[in-house]
Amino acid sequence: MKRIYFILKYLIYSLTAKHKKGYGIHSPFLYDFVREILYGNRYFYAYDNIAELRYDLLKSKKEINVTDFGAGSKVMKSNLRKIKNIARYSVVTEKFGEMLFRLIEYYKPETIIELGTSLGLGTLYLAMPDKKTVVYTIEGCPETAKIAYNNFKEFNIENIRQIVGNIDDKLPELLNNLKTVDFVYFDGNHTKTATLNYFRQCLKKVNNETIFYFDDIHWSKEMEEAWEEIKKNERVTLSVDLFFSGIVFFRKELSKENFTIKF
Numbered sequence: 001m002k003r004i005y006f007i008l009k010y011l012i013y014s015l016t017a018k019h020k021k022g023y024g025i026h027s028p029f030l031y032d033f034v035r036e037i038l039y040g041n042r043y044f045y046a047y048d049n050i051a052e053l054r055y056d057l058l059k060s061k062k063e064i065n066v067t068d069f070g071a072g073s074k075v076m077k078s079n080l081r082k083i084k085n086i087a088r089y090s091v092v093t094e095k096f097g098e099m100l101f102r103l104i105e106y107y108k109p110e111t112i113i114e115l116g117t118s119l120g121l122g123t124l125y126l127a128m129p130d131k132k133t134v135v136y137t138i139e140g141c142p143e144t145a146k147i148a149y150n151n152f153k154e155f156n157i158e159n160i161r162q163i164v165g166n167i168d169d170k171l172p173e174l175l176n177n178l179k180t181v182d183f184v185y186f187d188g189n190h191t192k193t194a195t196l197n198y199f200r201q202c203l204k205k206v207n208n209e210t211i212f213y214f215d216d217i218h219w220s221k222e223m224e225e226a227w228e229e230i231k232k233n234e235r236v237t238l239s240v241d242l243f244f245s246g247i248v249f250f251r252k253e254l255s256k257e258n259f260t261i262k263f
């Protein structure tokens with residue numbers, strides 16, 4: 001997708017997305033979601049700890065050799081990449097990371113999968129709200145995974161299970177060993193085929209409370225097509241488009257609706 005087209009899409013989203021702060025929302029579930037998750041203003045110590053780590057990574061002069069199994073980066077073209085550039089261009093932002101934290105803290109999923117660990121910032125937002133959750137995170141690039149591993153060690157976090165390898169191989173193995181999955185963060189390999197493939201595999205393990213979180217749903221035409229298909233899936237009830245990410249719920253008590261909400 002051309003940059004100018006992407007910017008235009010974002011402008012349209014900013015001007016047309018509704019329901020800021022929950023005004024005009026009738027569903028109590030969605031109203032709570034907007035108030036507590038999108039605009040929740042409780043403070044958590046973990047926010048500062050993760051922000052400090054981000055700051056250190058953004059200053060890092062270290063370079064690593066990246067093995068890319070996914071759709072690649074629109075910004076970083078060489079495989080020899082500076083950690084500071086990875087931290088700038090391909091990890092979750094503070095705003096969305098803190099929202100992920102609130103999602104976990106509020107809905108209390110027990111089994112979480114993250115597809116695409118990168119430097120581990122997203123993983124920390126998923127793992128820190130509750131030590132009882134187990135976060136499985138899959139990363140294909142060994143050198144990137146090593147940096148994430150060191151970050152987890154520095155945080156002394158014990159509820160992260162790091163898996164290094166191609167999601168195509170590791171996800172089916174992992175799902176085979178899990179009865180159910182409560183939360184999946186789809187953030188590796190942003191192609192239509194891979195996204196829909198991972199979605200369909202994880203769908204077999206959803207329960208009524210499961211939440212799927214997709215990053216970069218408007219990153220490319222392919223990703224937009226994948227998002228459209230996901231929303232249409234008969235098991236999905238509520239979908240929420242936040243432009244940079246999309247969230248879907250499977251709760252049978254909710255009527256099937258798609259919302260675009262300003263965040």
Ligand SMILES: C[S@@+](CC[C@H](N)C(=O)[O-])C[C@H]1O[C@@H](n2cnc3c(N)ncnc32)[C@H](O)[C@@H]1O
Nearest residue numbers: 069070091092116118122140166167187188189
């Ligand atoms: C956008 S980054 C993930 C950011 C991270 N989830 C966060 O919140 O900070 C995507 C990561 O997915 C990894 N990746 C892409 N395709 C993959 C694949 N097929 N198997 C394993 N890892 C993959 C890339 O190496 C990259 O580190």
